[in-house]
Amino acid sequence: MNKKVRVRFAPSPTGGLHIGGMRTVLFNYLFAKHNNGYFILRIEDTDQNRFVPGAEEYIFECLKWCGLEPDESVMHGGEYAPYRQSERKEMYKQYAEQLIKDGKAYYAFDTPQELEEKRKTILNFQYNHASRNEMKNSLTMSDDETKKLLEENVAHVIRIKMPYDETVSFTDMIRGEVHFNTSQSDDKVLLKADGMPTYHLAVVVDDYLMKITHAFRGEEWLPSSPVHILLWQYLFGLENMPHWAHLPLILKPDGKGKLSKRDGDRLGFPVFAMNWTDPKTGELMHGFRERGFLPEAFINFLALLGWNDGTEQEIFSLDELIEKFSIERVHKAGAKFDYEKAKWFNHEWIKRLPVTSFQLQVKQLLQNAGVEINDDEKLKTVIQLIKDRCVLLTDFIQQSSFFFQSPKEIDINAIKPKWNEHKKQFFVELIRTYQLATTWQHEALENSFKEIAAASQIKPGDVLLPLRIMLVGGKFGPHVFNIAEVLGKEETINHIKRTLQLLQ
């Protein structure tokens, strides 16, 4: 029983990866690494109508950004290749035919149009134990008839023959014992007319061939699990079946239902890991990365959405998550996604991560915003100074631009109403003093500021805000004298002079 743990994440490349999918990746990854096992990424591209160019590359980039690299995949290789189901097409057929031989499946020749007709005329029509005797399939036709149609290459599918009134049970690692009556499920298509397997056949065959030991997927798969269990029983034996765990869904923050791609735009937060542009519609879906999230924070809040380690700890690094994760502690109930809490995680990570770990991203952000950075040491000092007040990486733009270029706009109206000659004289005196300064360091700057204020009988508070506006352009930023220190003597004095002129 010392089988190496092998788990897989099996997305279909039909679009961007949203947080539900990313959390499934995360839980797979954490479980694999916690157990010293392997994490496999398999591309489930069995629906050729839904193929979206670029989606596959996008998936890999998301995983890379989060640091959740697969051990085996289309990109990483591995001994169970190919890892793309479209390239495994021929493998599935033999298993479908095996099932027919064993009487567990049958050929069905009903056309999509005929089925559609049925569904239109009969409410809740199901292709199942009750109706299959009236349909066009190898169960209702003679062997010769079937053989003839097959030889004539008449379009057909292979369907599983669900047993009548039997109970299928299995133990879900999260939910415990689950039971289903086989009559409830319809006769699912296993092999489509184009020769491609459906999900149902493909998962079972590939999980077997790839020696998957634990299969995690979203709760929406629970109702079709009896089909998969049966397939395991018929094809490979229940004793070889992976342990299942159906993960709770991530729900919309407002109202009802599982979180969908559209909810982001509607509610003003990202639902994708990274920006995703639909190649057909050209529509852009926003991602957490571009919104200014750190991968550490992204992973952290994803992990806590439905899982906790039983203590009150909330901030976990990837390594800690790997160490502490257990699938049994995953919740049964779905969780509403809370963007405010997600931002809090990001803030926490910005505060505790060393500046160097995200300095490059901030630099890029600033440069994209048109702020030229040519002094990395200064940037480091600035980030250190302002990181406590930045929730998202993008907040660094507003909070730090003025350190590198003169503010484009000075909120002069915040000074004007209370401006007078007396205050002006104060600043003239301040300039004179600062010009004579031999050292340039915030305590000294603050001291002389206060001394001048006292000498000119002015309350420091009355001139502190004007000074701030002069240096940063608005009512924000860290302590004024810290700013002045970083800005340097020349810049600080220039800023004061310039604003004094504006106030004339």
Add this chain to the structure above:
RNA sequence: GGCCGGUUCGUCUAUCGGCUAGGACAUCUCCCUUUCACGGAGGAAAGACGGGUUCGAUUCCCGUACCGGCUACCA
């Protein structure tokens, strides 16, 4: 409709029968701060409902209600 799953503060959650029901986000008050944050102190805020079982149920069982998922030659 049928089947399956779920149900603790507004939100994420702790509790493996003893609860004055704990924490976090958000919110409110105060302190710190002559900007905004950070930080600190405190407040308000929950066991869907009804039956059992038990000395004792948030915890176990049953029913009801509500929420969600599935019900395609999509995954």
